[in-house]
Amino acid sequence: MPESQALVERLLASQNPDGGWPYRKGTSWVEPTGFGVLALQSARDSLAISARNRAINWLRLQQNASGGWSPNPSVTECTSATSVATLALLSQENQNEVLSKSLDSALAWTARQVYPDNFSFSLLLARAFSVPPPHAPGSVAWYPGTAGWVTPTALAALVLLRAAHLKNRPELRQTAAAACSYLLSRRCSDQGWNHGGSSTRSEDANSYPETTGLALLALRAALVSLPRGSVALATQFTANPESIEGLSWIQLALESPGHTIPDPPRLPPPRTTRDLSLRLILLCSRENKNVFLPEG
Amino acid sequence: MRLTVHRRHFFYGMFSLASACSRVRVPSLHSNVSIVRADHYQTDLLNLIRGILIEHQVPVAGQRVVLKPNLVEFSPRLPINTNPIFVAAAAEAFRSLGAKTVTIAEGPGHRRATLDMAESAGFFGAIKNFEDNFVDLNLDDVSRVTFSRPFTNLESLYLPHTILGADLLVSLPKMKTHHWAGATLSMKNLFGIVPGAVYGWPKNVLHWAGIDNSIADLHFAFPKQFCLVDGIEAMEGNGPIQGTAKHAGVIVGGAHPPSVDATCCQIMGINPQKVKYLELAASRSPWQIWQPKQIAEPIAGVAQKFRLHPDLQHLRLG
Numbered sequence: 057m058p059e060s061q062a063l064v065e066r067l068l069a070s071q072n073p074d075g076g077w078p079y080r081k082g083t084s085w086v087e088p089t090g091f092g093v094l095a096l097q098s099a100r101d102s103l104a105i106s107a108r109n110r111a112i113n114w115l116r117l118q119q120n121a122s123g124g125w126s127p128n129p130s131v132t133e134c135t136s137a138t139s140v141a142t143l144a145l146l147s148q149e150n151q152n153e154v155l156s157k158s159l160d161s162a163l164a165w166t167a168r169q170v171y172p173d174n175f176s177f178s179l180l181l182a183r184a185f186s187v188p189p190p191h192a193p194g195s196v197a198w199y200p201g202t203a204g205w206v207t208p209t210a211l212a213a214l215v216l217l218r219a220a221h222l223k224n225r226p227e228l229r230q231t232a233a234a235a236c237s238y239l240l241s242r243r244c245s246d247q248g249w250n251h252g253g254s255s256t257r258s259e260d261a262n263s264y265p266e267t268t269g270l271a272l273l274a275l276r277a278a279l280v281s282l283p284r285g286s287v288a289l290a291t292q293f294t295a296n297p298e299s300i301e302g303l304s305w306i307q308l309a310l311e312s313p314g315h316t317i318p319d320p321p322r323l324p325p326p327r328t329t330r331d332l333s334l335r336l337i338l339l340c341s342r343e344n345k346n347v348f349l350p351e352g
Numbered sequence: 353m354r355l356t357v358h359r360r361h362f363f364y365g366m367f368s369l370a371s372a373c374s375r376v377r378v379p380s381l382h383s384n385v386s387i388v389r390a391d392h393y394q395t396d397l398l399n400l401i402r403g404i405l406i407e408h409q410v411p412v413a414g415q416r417v418v419l420k421p422n423l424v425e426f427s428p429r430l431p432i433n434t435n436p437i438f439v440a441a442a443a444e445a446f447r448s449l450g451a452k453t454v455t456i457a458e459g460p461g462h463r464r465a466t467l468d469m470a471e472s473a474g475f476f477g478a479i480k481n482f483e484d485n486f487v488d489l490n491l492d493d494v495s496r497v498t499f500s501r502p503f504t505n506l507e508s509l510y511l512p513h514t515i516l517g518a519d520l521l522v523s524l525p526k527m528k529t530h531h532w533a534g535a536t537l538s539m540k541n542l543f544g545i546v547p548g549a550v551y552g553w554p555k556n557v558l559h560w561a562g563i564d565n566s567i568a569d570l571h572f573a574f575p576k577q578f579c580l581v582d583g584i585e586a587m588e589g590n591g592p593i594q595g596t597a598k599h600a601g602v603i604v605g606g607a608h609p610p611s612v613d614a615t616c617c618q619i620m621g622i623n624p625q626k627v628k629y630l631e632l633a634a635s636r637s638p639w640q641i642w643q644p645k646q647i648a649e650p651i652a653g654v655a656q657k658f659r660l661h662p663d664l665q666h667l668r669l670g
Contacts, residue, residue: 079491085549127549130494131510135550198552202560205552251462251553261594264463298426298472299465327467328491 060339067092067332068107075110077329086125089115090140091333094347097147098340115141116158123161136198136208138165142215146222147347163219166212167231169196171204194238206242206252206267209235210274214348217277221350236278239271247285265293269305276309277349300324304334308346383611387649388603390584397441404605405445410578413450418518419443422525422541423458426472431585431597434526436478438582442524457514459489459544461554487514490548503568503632504561510550521574527583527600527616529591531661533563534627536592537613538579542570564628571609571633579612580605588658602654611644621657623669
């Protein structure tokens with residue numbers, strides 16, 4: 057059985073009756089459900105299409121009045137899980153009025169999460185003492201009010217850039233550019249990215265394959281020329297990517313038609329819905345389109 | 353089906369209430385701490401750990417036990433993670449004493465691929481059917497737990513059902529220095545129960561609320577714990593990740609986390625009175641930092657001078 061077919065079957069088997077997906081087992085969460093939708097984007101099989109539609113419906117029902125999503129129905133605060141839900145809605149070809157409204161409020165919410173470069177006392181203090189500012193301009197937090205980090209910032213940039221292209225909203229590209237500047241400022245000394253660790257007391261921290269791949273993908277989506285050292289490190293990571301997530305983000309960032317980054321001899325197994333979905337998204341990108349890039 | 357949901361909600365609601373009430377209750381003061389020599393991981397750890405549990409009369413029979421090791425990084429070389437052989441021995445010790453279930457659970461703070469990390473760090477090899485007995489706390493279902501008198505400005509936290517449903521939470525930290533908190537031991541280890549799927553990687557909400565205050569809040573939320581510190585191969589210097597190996601050759605165990613941590617600090621050459629989260633723990637209970645009574649080995653027999661981050665020299669003991 058082809059790998060992608062086996063992955064689709066696993067994905068369908070793990071869908072909850074309410075239409076959402078758990079990370080591994082349990083109740084439905086927004087992030088794995090969003091990734092599940094993206095993974096089934098190119099599905100032609102009626103079962104897969106039905107699964108995708110039920111997931112979209114579940115996501116729409118979970119959206120908060122503010123436009124954002126909380127990560128799980130038992131959580132009240134909206135978080136960066138919103139980015140994946142928004143990417144999932146953006147991937148839908150048939151954008152009816154309801155979906156369009158839903159997307160507009162989601163995009164407004166996402167754009168508000170990018171910390172502005174406003175003058176503030178804390179920013180001034182941080183610059184005076186050469187320490188990372190609490191709300192670094194251009195960054196996006198996982199959880200409202202906390203510091204910005206690489207993964208939520210890169211995901212928000214991907215959302216804004218795709219929406220800028222699909223919905224002809226050039227102002228979103230500007231907000232995404234601030235996010236990309238933050239990403240470029242947070243490279244580790246080895247030229248890759250980790251979670252976005254502060255330089256204080258961890259200046260030589262190593263980068264991770266998954267955050268390096270995701271940051272490069274966001275920069276590629278923004279048409280920023282990719283730093284050579286970062287590409288070289290990401291390519292090195294593919295020999296031992298540690299997880300299927302790390303490998304998939306790097307391949308999605310660096311592959312283009314006619315240029316495939318080979319899998320390592322031992323492919324890390326997909327262990328969560330998110331892993332499964334990312335691998336499927338990568339396999340689909342080789343045949344159809346890369347759902348994270350603005351032009352698809 | 354409907355009944356199950358209602359019962360579950362009732363259960364977690366009751367947990368929240370009990371947790372809130374624990375603030376006005378005097379926490380457990382079984383402050384005796386065992387210090388047991390273990391030169392390497394090939395020692396008979398199962399019997400050493402069993403001995404500690406028996407000595408402390410830990411009620412294990414019929415209990416749902418959750419072991420919370422410290423799993424931070426992929427590398428099996430540096431002593432960053434609780435050694436999987438140590439975790440395997442602890443799991444076996446609890447099973448041999450009649451635990452109803454023994455679950456291993458952890459939610460790493462920086463990396464999301466928890467199971468890949470566990471495999472790379474040697475947990476799959478050391479622990480039979482590891483994946484079946486493990487819960488990634490970052491991805492577990494959650495309920496909101498309210499704090500009644502928190503040290504932080506956090507009124508509540510979402511916490512994983514696996515932890516809330518445990519009869520006994522067992523903290524299995526690695527003995528390490530920490531470049532912000534001084535030392536990361538059994539109390540700080542509870543940061544790993546805070547779910548990344550809600551708060552992110554890192555769990556920055558805790559840093560914003562204050563590391564020491566958050567450690568104290570999590571401690572008071574779980575009055576029924578046991579701690580077994582893996583101090584066989586420890587870490588000194590720029591811990592908890594970038595430090596270097598330090599052979600300490602001890603296991604430290606006890607039912608009262610501040611007592612265990614204060615004892616570990618003394619073993620590491622750190623003044624426990626200067627560790628803020630221990631001071632907070634002492635401020636809201638009759639417990640005093642120098643109160644714990646050490647059994648088995650005396651501190652002096654195993655104490656070492658762990659290298660500290662240059663900014664933390666003021667924590668040095670003596």
